Amino acid sequence: MSEPEINIEQEQDGEDLYEKLSFVVDKGQEPLRIDKFVMSRVEGATRNKIQQAIENELVLVNDKAIKSNYKIKPGDKIVVFDTKHPESSDIVPENIPLNIVFEDDDILIVNKPAGMVVHPGSGNYNGTLINGVAYYLKQQNPLLDESLLPRFGLVHRIDKNTSGLLVLAKTQKAMSDLAKQFFNHTIHRRYITLVWGNMENEEGTIVGHVGRHQRFRKLFTVYPDGEYGKDAITHYKVLERFNYVTLVECRLETGRTHQIRVHMQSIGHPVFSDDFYGGDKIVKGTVFTKYKQFVDNCFALCPRQALHAKELGFIHPVTRKPVLFESDLPGDMQAVIEKWRKYIK
Known part of the structure; x- marks a missing residue:
């Protein structure tokens, strides 16, 4: 049996923070659970991580969301969205003033000033927008597990010395949906x-x-x-x-x-x-x-x-x-x- 056709589109260096992988199932592929199939094709993926992605509708088969027990068929087109974010250890909540333009239960719109880095990275481990957002969300919900903060929120960024609007997700559902909109260039x-x-x-x-x-x-x-x-x-x-x-x-x-x-x-x-x-x-x-x-x-x-x-x-x-x-x-x-x-x- 030949390997399935694999196409990988990455935007890790871009303003939009995600990776998209697509597979076309080979004609000779026998029925197999979608989570097992994807886990075997994506480097570093675990079954738990793949199942979470399926639950959050970040895995599509023929452009539709599916369940973990879906069994793939020859010719199925599988798309996996993998959102990128800073590691948990990088996020330290800091009391940084934020210019919040809009907020509801799902999204946060922030007007970033010039000079502020969006997220922690090499040479910028604190004082970033995400440090401020982590503190803000923690104030809203003191019981919020800080280790969960990086798992949702940032789906795009703008340069340190560019000012203006950013959207952040407050839930995993919002994160997944916005990531797909950015990737499909409908923003x-x-x-x-x-x-x-x-x-x-x-x-x-x-x-x-x-x-x-x-x-x-x-x-x-x-x-x-x-x-x-x-x-x-x-x-x-x-x-x-x-x-x-x-x-x-x-x-x-x-x-x-x-x-x-x-x-x-x-x-x-x-x-x-x-x-x-x-x-x-x-x-x-x-x-x-x-x-x-x-x-x-x-x-x-x-x-x-x-x-x-x-x-x-x-x-x-x-x-x-x-x-x-x-x-x-x-x-x-x-x-x-x-x-x-x-x-x-």
Whole structure:
């Protein structure tokens, strides 16, 4: 009997934190319980973990949820969603102020300030958004087992120096449903950014695989389709022009790490004040003393990439109704935009 066809799609390096594995059952496969079949095909999986995933509808057969005792048949298409999250030992509840835009029994919408890391990792073990969320949830329910906190909550992230909206799940059901929505690219995400240069078109779409830079591992770059990295699609529309810089809205179809920043750099319009991708120096305009001083003052007003996650919309995981949340541009971006408006008058 030949091995089943296996396709693995990963987004561990992206803003959307999950992994998706899909299998097509071989024609010669004998009937076998779904949990045993998946456990034998997924590295490091335990039967208990697989059964939990089945219970939380993170295992689908022919696009439908099933029970643990389902027996696979030749030709069945099996999809396994594996959400990624920090380990339990990384999460220490901390009393960190949170700007909560919306909350109900199932979800939490937070407006993250620039400068805050989303979750603990190398070099950032505390002071993160997730540390603050853990404390907040613990205050709501003092009996909450802290070891359970990482098991739900985070389904996507935004960069440390990007501000804006994030959704977190408060239940495993909400976590599972939102993870699938992110993976299927049905989440509405609208960003506002200030980029260098006067963009040629009023609107357009940037398509290009995004992956880690081969030499500088902290950076990402755009590769020709299929050569390296993962497919990435950004739709943009010009909102306002300031001759040397342009105010743009971007809508993400995919959620790759640094996607907007890398895509904008790839078409010659790096995000203003982005020190990773060349936006922290004068890209457009004559470098004379008065203009240079003006730009330096703008950098001082907004000393981080001018990028804000303004809108977030999705289908509510329980009510099944569309929800849309919006946040105002933060003060640093408002100030630098207004300064450019005055400069060109």
